[in-house]
Amino acid sequence: MPLLSYRDAIRQALAEELQRDANVVVLGEEVAQFNGAYKVTEGLLERFGPKRIIDTPISEAGFIGMGVGASMLGIRPVMELMFWSFYSVCFDQILNNAANIRYMSGGAINCPIVIRGPANGGTNVGATHSHTPENVIANHPGLKVVCPATAYDAKGLLKSAIRDNDPVMYLENTILYGDKWEVPDEEYLIPLGKADIKREGTDLTIVAHGRAVINALAAAQLLEREHDISAEIVDLRSIRPLDEETVLASVRKTHRVLLVDENKPFCGVGAQLAFMIQEQAFDDLDAPIKRVSAIDAPAIYSAPAEIEQLPNPQRILGAAIEVLR
Amino acid sequence: MTKKSSATADKQETDGVAKPAASSAAVNARLSPEEKIGLYRMMVRIRRFEERSLRSYQAKKIGGFLHLYIGQEAVAVGCCSLMGKNDHVITAYRDHGHALAVGMDMKPLMAELYGKSTGCSKGKGGSMHFFDPSRNFWGGHGIVGGQVPLGTGLAFALKYRGLKGACMTFMGDGAVNQGAVHEAYNLAALWQLPVVFVIENNGYSMGTSQARSSAGDLARRAEGYGMAWGVCDGHDVYEVRAAMDGFLSEARENSKPAVVEVRTYRYRGHSVADPDNTYRKREEIEEYKRSKDPIHVFHNALVAEGVLDEAVAAQIDAEARAEADVSASFAEASPFPTVAEITQDIYWEEDNPSEKKSQGRMFFG
Numbered sequence: 060m061p062l063l064s065y066r067d068a069i070r071q072a073l074a075e076e077l078q079r080d081a082n083v084v085v086l087g088e089e090v091a092q093f094n095g096a097y098k099v100t101e102g103l104l105e106r107f108g109p110k111r112i113i114d115t116p117i118s119e120a121g122f123i124g125m126g127v128g129a130s131m132l133g134i135r136p137v138m139e140l141m142f143w144s145f146y147s148v149c150f151d152q153i154l155n156n157a158a159n160i161r162y163m164s165g166g167a168i169n170c171p172i173v174i175r176g177p178a179n180g181g182t183n184v185g186a187t188h189s190h191t192p193e194n195v196i197a198n199h200p201g202l203k204v205v206c207p208a209t210a211y212d213a214k215g216l217l218k219s220a221i222r223d224n225d226p227v228m229y230l231e232n233t234i235l236y237g238d239k240w241e242v243p244d245e246e247y248l249i250p251l252g253k254a255d256i257k258r259e260g261t262d263l264t265i266v267a268h269g270r271a272v273i274n275a276l277a278a279a280q281l282l283e284r285e286h287d288i289s290a291e292i293v294d295l296r297s298i299r300p301l302d303e304e305t306v307l308a309s310v311r312k313t314h315r316v317l318l319v320d321e322n323k324p325f326c327g328v329g330a331q332l333a334f335m336i337q338e339q340a341f342d343d344l345d346a347p348i349k350r351v352s353a354i355d356a357p358a359i360y361s362a363p364a365e366i367e368q369l370p371n372p373q374r375i376l377g378a379a380i381e382v383l384r
Numbered sequence: 385m386t387k388k389s390s391a392t393a394d395k396q397e398t399d400g401v402a403k404p405a406a407s408s409a410a411v412n413a414r415l416s417p418e419e420k421i422g423l424y425r426m427m428v429r430i431r432r433f434e435e436r437s438l439r440s441y442q443a444k445k446i447g448g449f450l451h452l453y454i455g456q457e458a459v460a461v462g463c464c465s466l467m468g469k470n471d472h473v474i475t476a477y478r479d480h481g482h483a484l485a486v487g488m489d490m491k492p493l494m495a496e497l498y499g500k501s502t503g504c505s506k507g508k509g510g511s512m513h514f515f516d517p518s519r520n521f522w523g524g525h526g527i528v529g530g531q532v533p534l535g536t537g538l539a540f541a542l543k544y545r546g547l548k549g550a551c552m553t554f555m556g557d558g559a560v561n562q563g564a565v566h567e568a569y570n571l572a573a574l575w576q577l578p579v580v581f582v583i584e585n586n587g588y589s590m591g592t593s594q595a596r597s598s599a600g601d602l603a604r605r606a607e608g609y610g611m612a613w614g615v616c617d618g619h620d621v622y623e624v625r626a627a628m629d630g631f632l633s634e635a636r637e638n639s640k641p642a643v644v645e646v647r648t649y650r651y652r653g654h655s656v657a658d659p660d661n662t663y664r665k666r667e668e669i670e671e672y673k674r675s676k677d678p679i680h681v682f683h684n685a686l687v688a689e690g691v692l693d694e695a696v697a698a699q700i701d702a703e704a705r706a707e708a709d710v711s712a713s714f715a716e717a718s719p720f721p722t723v724a725e726i727t728q729d730i731y732w733e734e735d736n737p738s739e740k741k742s743q744g745r746m747f748f749g
Contacts (some may be wrong), residue, residue, distance in 0.1 A: 070576070084544065116574065121533050121567025128537020131522060132472070134544055151564070155527050156534060164515035164523065165506035166729030202729050219741065224732040252744025299505070300744035331748065 063242040065235045068210035069099050071091045073137060074218035075246065077107050078313075080135060083221060086113045086122060087139025087176075096141045097177065097236055119145050123174065124152035127226075130172040137221060143178030143230055144190040158201030158225040173220045174260075175229035178206075179270060180321060180358045181369050182233055189358030191266070194327045199298040203227045203251055204298040208272035212296055215249030217272035222304070223251065232270045253302030256309070260291030263379055264309040266332055267307050268295040271370050275319050278375035281285040288383060298328055303335060308352045310340045318350035319370050327352055407685060409626035411466070411632040417691045421700075423465055424686060427457040427679050429704045430481045433490050437480070437497055441656055442719070445716065446497045446599045450511050455483035457653040458678035459584050460485040461634050462624025463552055467520065470542060470549025474522040474535040476556055477512035478584075478650075482569035486521040488514070494711035501688055508729060528589075529555060529562030532581065533626055536568040538578035543639055550578045550635035552628075557645075557682035558589025572641035573609040580631045581606075582619065582647040590654040603645035611641050618648030619676040649676065 063071070064374035068091075077083050085100060085107075091114040092099040097229045103113040115122040119140065126136035140146065153177060157170050182191035182204050199205045203225055207213035213231070215378040220227035242294070257272055258279050273292045282288040293309050295302065310316055316336055336348060351370040408411065415423075434454050440446045453460070456478070462471060464485035473483045479601055483493055488504065495504030497511055504514055514524040522538060525531035535553025542549045560583060568743045572579045606613035612634065616627035624646060626734050634640040649672045653660040673680075686692035727747050 082544075116570060118570060120564045120566040121536070121571050123529070124533025124541055124564060125537040125568065125571055128474075128522075128534035128539075129541040129544070130537070131517070131534070132538050132541035132545075134537075134541045151527055151530050152533060155530055156525075160515075160523070161732065162730050163505055163513035163518070164729075165504065165508050166513050166732075166735055167505075167517050168522070169732040171732075200727075203742070204531040204659075223741070224736075246742075251742040252746075254744075297742075297744060300742050300746045301748075304744075335748075353476035 060241040060243055060315070062239040063196065063210050063235055064239050065213050066097065066237065067211040067333040068101050068214035068242055069217055069231065070101065072214045073100065074101060074106065075110055076218055076221040077103070082133055083135045084111050084113060084136060085116050085139065086114055086126060087135045088117055088141045090114060090139050092161060093300070095139070097233060099236070100139065101240055110145055118151055119149035123149040123155060126172050127156045127170055130170045131168050135171050135221060137173045137175060139176060140176035142188050143176050143192055144188045145189070146192050153196075154199050155254045158199045162201060166174040169224050170226045172226045173217070173229055174226070175217070176231060179232040179234060180353065181270070183360065183365060184361040185360040186357035191353070193230055193298050193320050194322050197234070198330065201226065203271050203300065204230065205251060205296060206230045206298060207296060208257070208269055208293070208294050210238065211242050212255065212294070214242055214250060216251065216296060219251055221248045226298040227251070229361055230269065235273070238273070245300040249296070251297045252302055252303035253296065254305035255294045255296055256291065256305070257294045258290065260289040260313065262288050262313055263290045263317060263383060264293060264313045265317045265319055265375070265379065266293045266295065266306055268298060268328065269319050269321060271319040274370055274372050275375055277353035277367045278379060281372060281376050282379055286380065288379065290379060303339070306332065307340050309360055312342050313345045314343055314345040316344070316348045317375070317379050317382050318348065319375055321353055324350065324352040324355055346382050349378050349382045351375050385504040395624035406620055406623035406626045409629070409630040411625050412622045421696070422693050424460055424679070424682055424692060425704070426461045426485055427621065427682065428700050429490070429707065430457045430461070430484050431679060432701070432704035432708045433484060433493070433711065435570070435600060436479055436712055436730070437494065437657060440497070441714055448510055449477070449626045449655040450497070450657070451478040451655050452652040453478050454582060455672065455678070456586060456618065456623055457481055458682065459618040459646050459648050460620040461516070462621040463582060464629055466625060468636070468697065470547045470730065471636070472520040472522060472538045472542070472549065472551040473554070474530055474531050474538060474551065475524065476528065476559065477524070477526045477553035478556065479512065479514050479524040482554065483514040483516065483521060486516065486519040487557060488516050488521065490707055491713035491714040494708075495715040495718050498715035501719060501721040501725060502713055502714070502718040506725065506729065509680055509698050523737065528546050529559040529565045531555070532559065532565045532568040536572050536577060536579055539572065539577040540575070540642070542578055548636050550580055550632050552580050552582055552632070554582045556589065557585040557587065557594055559582055559583070560598055560605065569609045569643070571610065573611045576639045577641055578635040578639045579641045580628070581641070582684070583643065584648055585645050586648050588663060590655070591658070599651050603643045611643055613645075615645045617619060617648065618646035619678045619681055621678065621682050622637045635730045639690055675735070724725070
């Protein structure tokens, strides 16, 4: 099977859906002539032309809102936020319009829009450009949220997101853009709300999403090699909808849980998971649930400190050993 | 189209009579007597609907906010009467007039105000959030200025799909200072989208007068974006139609955006529960009612034209009152949404389970 980078997988998904449906348009800052700030949309302008691939001004509230409006009238906009961190300047359009219009219209309207872009820290750019809003977004009924960790998942989830009739917030990670994974040539879709066991194990369940999955996999190797601990890694892939069954099945198998995400801890995705696990699998737990989140502070600029602020294999390893103690 | 200059320079005294120039404009001259009566009837229906809703609000049958449109009727009626099949409307939270003007029935509107499941939004939207996409009416939006990018997006969709239509994107005078409005202006002008931004300037953004909130002329800001703009009086439905017609044609035919400021006035508070005596005097309201009430002005014009007589006017009024009463009875008799209905109409996919592709849990306890 050919190896494809996470970046190229996203581009392939965009190209395939642009090819399939004439109502799909790609809009965002620098997506066309500049070929994408992170080169995700490279070559799409040349292939699909300026009607389909559109550079926007730096005007997130304007163009995201415009995309929501266009989605109400038959367009399927795929909007790029150069950084998901900029959601704050267009959040009224996302939460009051994309999320609420269907409800406030009694189901008369739907907004098939995708908003995508990187949402991660760890790049030495300081607090304004390092937000991870998946928990904030998932707090708003009406929105769907996906966080792919691999190229395979990125492609399959984005294709599903573009075909989805609800607004899907698609959170990428700049650090993963260059990672290569096996991606088949033939077309495939990954449904939203389906978690993936990225590694089978028997002693401990680690639940993660996005780049935390990759760090958890690295930690699992260390656990195996250095501590003879077999960790199972559940990659949520989708935050809302959430695949509870896969998480609970793993918990019932291993009886111990470590939650890892790059979010801040307070009201993070892990908080919801911990509640859900204790509610539905209390008797299956042999130890308190632990979690590894970003250290609870704005994202620090200093690179070595930022590595420690985010979940990394060593932090995950240490927490895993505590769960098993 | 070249940039419009303000119509205020040659503004005439009106004193309760529509201006001859506006009534003889082509868009008005071609109206049949029945169509003129139709415009009049629509304004009366909006007025009586809102007066009836106010009584229900005072009787505590309606809660929340009730932003009445009374005094502004000629704006929505004039603008919406120009709609063709590919024309669209989106507005802010003072939306009852627009909803009726695009043809929505009183009953689901009143039921929505009552929070009933027979409401146009099934009791989930309320006064500020009326919608009817089957009539090209896209709300009804509660955040000041938040609907303006949406209207620009509707125009984007029209242009993308090659449809010859325009989106009238209404906002109040308070919205013009929101960043989202300026961002939408820029996109509309940059991409030449078929959108006409209509500023319904009733003089007050809640309780703050235009003089205390907005620098410069409101519509003239369009010049900064290279857009056409204009100003008209909003108490005269003929003038609204005459002013809007050209801008709408330019949008439909040549995909030219524009900003139109329509000067109007609201008789009630921002929302009816808000105090109305801190920022304006009673006499100001009474003077407007006396000299510029849009229904009164059009009534006089139609009587002068021989189109309307007192008997017909009285009948229209009685029918509108009766229709509003029927809508209130309908609302009263309708059920409230059930607890189960709270989690419907959120995700298209959940509401269409046979076509559902996603898995996993969508709602959380």
